[in-house]
Amino acid sequence: MTTNGQTVIEANNLDLTFQTNDGPVHALKDVNLQIYKGDFVSFIGPSGCGKTTFLRCIAALETPTGGSLSVNGMTPDEARRNRAYGYVFQAAGLYPWRTIAKNIKLPLEIMGYSKSDQDKRVNDVLELVDLAGFGGKYPWQLSGGMQQRASIARALAFDADILLMDEPFGALDEIVRDHLNEQLLQLWARTDKTIGFVTHSIPEAVYLSTKIVVMSPRPGRITDVIESPLPKERPLDIRDSPEFIEVAHRVREGLRAGHADD
Amino acid sequence: MKSVLAVLTVVAAIIVLWYAACIPMNIKGVLVEVERAGAEVQPPSAKDRRDMGEFGLALNNSFVIPATWEQDRPRLPAPHQVATELWNTTVGKKITSKRSLIYHGWVTLSATLLGFAIGTGLGILLAVGIVHSKVMDMSVMPWAIVSQTIPIIALAPMIIVVLYSVGVQGIIPKAVISAYLSFFPVVVGMVKGLRSPDHMQLDLLRTYNASKSQGFWKLRLPASMPYLFASLKIGIAASLVGAIVGELPTGAVAGLGARLLAGSYYGQTVQIWSALFAAAILAACLVGLLGLIERMVLKRMGMAS
Amino acid sequence: MMLVVLAFLVWIAGWWLNTRLAEGPQAGTRAVQLLVPVIFGVTILIVWELVVRGLEVPLVILPPPSMIAERFGSSMPILWADFSQTFLKGALSGYVMGCGAAFLMAIAVDRYEFLRLGLLPVGNFVAALPIVGTAPILVMWFGFDWQSKAAVVVVMVFFPVLVNTVAGLRETTAMQRDLMETYAASYWQSFFKLRLPAAMPFIFNGLKISTTLALIGAIVAEFFGSPTVGMGFRISTSVGQLALDMVWAEILVAALAGSLFYGCVAMIEKTVTFWHPSQRG
Numbered sequence: 101m102t103t104n105g106q107t108v109i110e111a112n113n114l115d116l117t118f119q120t121n122d123g124p125v126h127a128l129k130d131v132n133l134q135i136y137k138g139d140f141v142s143f144i145g146p147s148g149c150g151k152t153t154f155l156r157c158i159a160a161l162e163t164p165t166g167g168s169l170s171v172n173g174m175t176p177d178e179a180r181r182n183r184a185y186g187y188v189f190q191a192a193g194l195y196p197w198r199t200i201a202k203n204i205k206l207p208l209e210i211m212g213y214s215k216s217d218q219d220k221r222v223n224d225v226l227e228l229v230d231l232a233g234f235g236g237k238y239p240w241q242l243s244g245g246m247q248q249r250a251s252i253a254r255a256l257a258f259d260a261d262i263l264l265m266d267e268p269f270g271a272l273d274e275i276v277r278d279h280l281n282e283q284l285l286q287l288w289a290r291t292d293k294t295i296g297f298v299t300h301s302i303p304e305a306v307y308l309s310t311k312i313v314v315m316s317p318r319p320g321r322i323t324d325v326i327e328s329p330l331p332k333e334r335p336l337d338i339r340d341s342p343e344f345i346e347v348a349h350r351v352r353e354g355l356r357a358g359h360a361d362d
Numbered sequence: 363m364k365s366v367l368a369v370l371t372v373v374a375a376i377i378v379l380w381y382a383a384c385i386p387m388n389i390k391g392v393l394v395e396v397e398r399a400g401a402e403v404q405p406p407s408a409k410d411r412r413d414m415g416e417f418g419l420a421l422n423n424s425f426v427i428p429a430t431w432e433q434d435r436p437r438l439p440a441p442h443q444v445a446t447e448l449w450n451t452t453v454g455k456k457i458t459s460k461r462s463l464i465y466h467g468w469v470t471l472s473a474t475l476l477g478f479a480i481g482t483g484l485g486i487l488l489a490v491g492i493v494h495s496k497v498m499d500m501s502v503m504p505w506a507i508v509s510q511t512i513p514i515i516a517l518a519p520m521i522i523v524v525l526y527s528v529g530v531q532g533i534i535p536k537a538v539i540s541a542y543l544s545f546f547p548v549v550v551g552m553v554k555g556l557r558s559p560d561h562m563q564l565d566l567l568r569t570y571n572a573s574k575s576q577g578f579w580k581l582r583l584p585a586s587m588p589y590l591f592a593s594l595k596i597g598i599a600a601s602l603v604g605a606i607v608g609e610l611p612t613g614a615v616a617g618l619g620a621r622l623l624a625g626s627y628y629g630q631t632v633q634i635w636s637a638l639f640a641a642a643i644l645a646a647c648l649v650g651l652l653g654l655i656e657r658m659v660l661k662r663m664g665m666a667s
Numbered sequence: 668m669m670l671v672v673l674a675f676l677v678w679i680a681g682w683w684l685n686t687r688l689a690e691g692p693q694a695g696t697r698a699v700q701l702l703v704p705v706i707f708g709v710t711i712l713i714v715w716e717l718v719v720r721g722l723e724v725p726l727v728i729l730p731p732p733s734m735i736a737e738r739f740g741s742s743m744p745i746l747w748a749d750f751s752q753t754f755l756k757g758a759l760s761g762y763v764m765g766c767g768a769a770f771l772m773a774i775a776v777d778r779y780e781f782l783r784l785g786l787l788p789v790g791n792f793v794a795a796l797p798i799v800g801t802a803p804i805l806v807m808w809f810g811f812d813w814q815s816k817a818a819v820v821v822v823m824v825f826f827p828v829l830v831n832t833v834a835g836l837r838e839t840t841a842m843q844r845d846l847m848e849t850y851a852a853s854y855w856q857s858f859f860k861l862r863l864p865a866a867m868p869f870i871f872n873g874l875k876i877s878t879t880l881a882l883i884g885a886i887v888a889e890f891f892g893s894p895t896v897g898m899g900f901r902i903s904t905s906v907g908q909l910a911l912d913m914v915w916a917e918i919l920v921a922a923l924a925g926s927l928f929y930g931c932v933a934m935i936e937k938t939v940t941f942w943h944p945s946q947r948g
Binding site: 365369437497499500501508510511512516517520522599602603610618622623625631634637646649 | 689700707727728785786803808907
């Protein structure tokens, strides 16, 4: 169900090799991928397959050693300087010395938004992630799930049209995770952002994505790209439907194929 | 490799700065000396020179700059003067000589080590008591912590004099000061270390029905080692300061503190600086030695990284 | 002899009381946690008083606490003059200058990798040295008055604050730095918004260590020469005159000044780093 709009992220023959004491490590090899506007793309694979590395390349937190990568038609570094994306990390990483509202303001302060605009945006995104009324609390006074929601709000606050999420719910328990997945889908539907989402959970990837990128390690590469046939409207019990199970099966097959090479 | 280079650069920069600082610090004294010797000095009148800045004087009389590094009693001795003095008073003198820094260093070191041993021993004992007795913990521990915030070194002169008046002198009074300076850091550090095992580790021993003393020898004591060594390093440095300060108030004739004091009485700056460096080297060796022992002990215990 | 026996009994009573309190059901409350060390301290004072009087210890060896208190009360003007000379002029001004200089230096060290690699080992090394020994030199350079004491204090507090601040500024996690990177934050933005706040617990650690060092430096420097006022001066001259009650009164002043100074810095720390786990407790 891709919207087939304009290309937002495009990777051609992307390579990234780390030089370590034990010789070179091919974190990414020959990665080709196109992500269109409004896509929800999941990257799934075992650890060491380069899914996080690829996301960090898009965010210009890593520099590829070969091939080309463009974000919004620019180099990743230019896109970073233009504040083209919001990034959500594995942990919430909220600053303990700032309240939730002040944490969400952090990027706005750095990017030089006006005071009144800052307040308005903070209220809007707090509403969006269902944390209205918690702005004055300190992070350590909130549960893990609420902290992660606040960190998503922080990434949304400055209205970048790309949202990059690196296993954002990995540290949460399954019940909280289901809830947040549902909320994330609603949020995506409302804001029409392009989302890159790294996970190691097959149900999560299938439930959330319009496009699932299956990766495998040594060298890190893409083994399969699955366009999801699921409708955009997805209640939680869609996970019991035959289509869902079919897609999940294909993902599992892809992961297994990657392992067979070892 | 890069860090070695960086350290060497910084040390070299310090030495260069030091030489440079000698020029303005010593220029006035040097000019008086060379004038007395008959050389011509700019400006000629002593009064004009007094009003002139040190840097101006150095510019006008650049020919005396080398002399600022060779003065007999400079305000700031040059590095090589200190190094020469250190060399002459360690290698160049017989150890028994009253001018040998090794002799003076040993006087201070012996008091330091004796005091450190007493202070550490008592500190560990008290820490064990505190960990095992709730009364001691609640009564003594707050005072041990408070004692770290007050300059107990102020007690030093009194201890020397009081012990002297009851007939105790020599190494003991200094050792007493060293002992109580190293005592409190060791108590606080050791209590922290003995309490460092977490609940799970303690519960494990409970499931074995281990006795209190088994828990102490098998868990608490080994777990406290990193903390113990950290506070031992603080303690030995404090002990050395205690021994040096202990030599000040009675006008002791031997020891590094006595060298400092005598040097400041007679304006023997080179002597002060060399005593200071001897103390620094001594401190560095002691802390380094403890670091080495720490590494060996922790390695044998499998705790070193 | 009666007094000594009495002292023994007071000791037993104090210890018994503390045991009851510490092992009683109220042991966890704040009041008891405060009361027990106070009872311990008071017991020691009473025992000290009784033993000194009972054994008729000469005043030149150990004066009883009552006499020290009396001396403290009757010598207020002298003690205040000494306190203001040594603490307010010498220790405090040196503390402010030394900590300020160390902080600025730490920023430079943090900014330039090469400086950090080179200066930090040197700083760590110097921090362990008996810096008090520079006192005679600095007294020679800056004269007998408080300026030389302040100079000694500057040298003493500089390295602990430097080393702690540099360590603190590096205390951020890779994730926090990446976050700033994704915002394309400038060096100073990430300095003020991330690294400086994150460094605060470390900086205060250095500042707290330095409070004691400042007092030690100011007092010991006076042993090498001072005007006829100051805590170190008073201690060394009173020791010479065997006026031990005065010495103890000065030590009391030093103890009060030291713990109050530390307490003030600790209180500022509590308001600044309220968010840190060690302060939330």
